[in-house]
Amino acid sequence: MERRGIIFNEPSVVSFDYESSRIVAAGLDAHQMVGKSHKKISVVKPLKNGVISDMEAAKALLTYVLKKVDNLTSRELSNAVTVMCCPSEVTPIERDIMIELGKKMGIRDIFIEEEIKAGALGAGIDIFKSRGNMIVDIGGGTTDVGVLSFGDIVISRTIRKSGNYIDGEIIKLIKKKYKIEIGELTSEMCKIELSDLRENAPTVTVRYAGRDIVKGIPKYVEISSDDIREIIIPTYEEIVRLIMSVLKDTPPELSADIYQNGILLTGGGSLIRGIEDFIWKRIQVPVRVANNPLTCVAEGAKYLLKNRGDYLINPLQL
Numbered sequence: 441m442e443r444r445g446i447i448f449n450e451p452s453v454v455s456f457d458y459e460s461s462r463i464v465a466a467g468l469d470a471h472q473m474v475g476k477s478h479k480k481i482s483v484v485k486p487l488k489n490g491v492i493s494d495m496e497a498a499k500a501l502l503t504y505v506l507k508k509v510d511n512l513t514s515r516e517l518s519n520a521v522t523v524m525c526c527p528s529e530v531t532p533i534e535r536d537i538m539i540e541l542g543k544k545m546g547i548r549d550i551f552i553e554e555e556i557k558a559g560a561l562g563a564g565i566d567i568f569k570s571r572g573n574m575i576v577d578i579g580g581g582t583t584d585v586g587v588l589s590f591g592d593i594v595i596s597r598t599i600r601k602s603g604n605y606i607d608g609e610i611i612k613l614i615k616k617k618y619k620i621e622i623g624e625l626t627s628e629m630c631k632i633e634l635s636d637l638r639e640n641a642p643t644v645t646v647r648y649a650g651r652d653i654v655k656g657i658p659k660y661v662e663i664s665s666d667d668i669r670e671i672i673i674p675t676y677e678e679i680v681r682l683i684m685s686v687l688k689d690t691p692p693e694l695s696a697d698i699y700q701n702g703i704l705l706t707g708g709g710s711l712i713r714g715i716e717d718f719i720w721k722r723i724q725v726p727v728r729v730a731n732n733p734l735t736c737v738a739e740g741a742k743y744l745l746k747n748r749g750d751y752l753i754n755p756l757q758l
């Protein structure tokens with residue numbers, strides 16, 4: 441990874457054969473099984489709200505992936521320096537679980553860094569200067585807002601509400617409004633296709649397949665972008681409130697820097713149409729989306745590996 445860059449980039453999903461507990465699929469292949477497999481296969485997402493919720497599944501997934509992409513021997517793994525990234529507000533127990541996962545996998549040298557720190561570096565921001573930068577990472581499980589200066593986090597806040605939450609709310613809304621149940625994959629697709637935060641966004645309608653909850657038969661449902669707005673507007677309003685609460689507690693010198701530099705958005709949730717204007721209209725601070733919002737955390741992690749714990753050495757210049 442340090443020499444080669446990103447070599448595996450797939451969803452953290454793994455599926456097991458119930459009887460033998462052997463892995464049937466991982467990553468994209470397992471993701472396609474969500475809500476579609478039969479009872480002999482269990483499909484597991486080892487991460488929930490940005491942290492490990494199923495240790496055994498997480499270990500199985502990582503072991504499988506490392507073997508598949510690199511065929512690492514246990515000796516190589518044990519000697520590898522490893523960084524794991526997490527939301528900025530995790531409990532000590534959640535941190536310990538990450539370290540324990542590394543140990544269970546035989547990795548001796550493991551350290552934890554915050555995703556927003558890695559994401560800022562991966563987006564090309566020199567966080568090691570005496571300048572304040574605000575990063576907002578809207579991921580699958582969490583939204584994380586932080587201010588960085590001199591190479592570390594000055595203040596941050598996390599809410600466990602982002603992409604997955606929106607997917608779940610879409611399922612509930614469609615069930616209530618149209619009496620049709622759609623699956624997780626369909627709901628995510630519907631979010632990606634129909635989400636638009638622009639004020640005058642045209643209404644778009646797309647037909648999705650689901651199951652009629654009254655008759656139990658398969659049925660199409662026409663979902664409109666206005667339906668999706670009912671969910672995304674309040675969710676992104678909440679994200680704006682989170683940003684404001686962090687700004688309110690940011691020391692004034694750093695506030696001034698943020699005003700000049702603008703806010704950097706990362707994570708899949710920043711790919712939603714109209715997000716820059718949506719935030720600008722509410723807080724009048726310039727906003728830009730990273731060029732690589734889905735990969736900047738992984739890309740930034742390699743810089744953190746280089747200057748582990750040394751906040752004043754700029755790894756971008758090493």
Ligand SMILES: Nc1ncnc2c1ncn2[C@@H]1O[C@H](COP(=O)(O)OP(=O)(O)OP(=O)(O)O)[C@@H](O)[C@H]1O
Pocket residue numbers: 489490491555577578579580581582583602603604628631632635706707708709710711712713733734
């Ligand atoms: N174009 C898009 N519009 C809206 N949401 C999107 C888009 N593309 C991806 N997403 C959503 O982004 C989320 C994944 O983002 P990301 O990969 O940054 O999360 P993560 O790093 O896995 O999660 P976390 O940071 O919470 O641990 C998913 O919920 C996905 O549906």
Ligand SMILES: [Mg+2]
Pocket residue numbers: 555577579580707737
């Ligand atoms: Mg993330």
